[in-house]
Amino acid sequence: MDTGDKRVDIDALLRLFTCPGCGNPANKPPLFQCVKGHVACSSCSVNCRGSCPTCRQRMTTERNFWMEEASTCIIFPLRTAATAADRNGVKH
């Protein structure tokens, strides 16, 4: 794996895409956002009963397409096997 590219802070990116509700990578669309713009993974958006895991304000049904697009550009170090099948065989 190529780890020589310093233009991207991978750790910071992975933190950005860590769901504040469950701590898993929020790397699968749809990603929903609250009225303040915080993003939670799709399962937390459902399970949080309408309140943002970050700020407790209202979750919306608006998807954050920017985060969704960005998440598809990242090969996440998967902690759960469930997400591996969704990546269309994209590998390093």
Ligand SMILES: [Zn+2]
């Ligand atoms: Zn979550």
Ligand SMILES: [Zn+2]
């Ligand atoms: Zn919020």
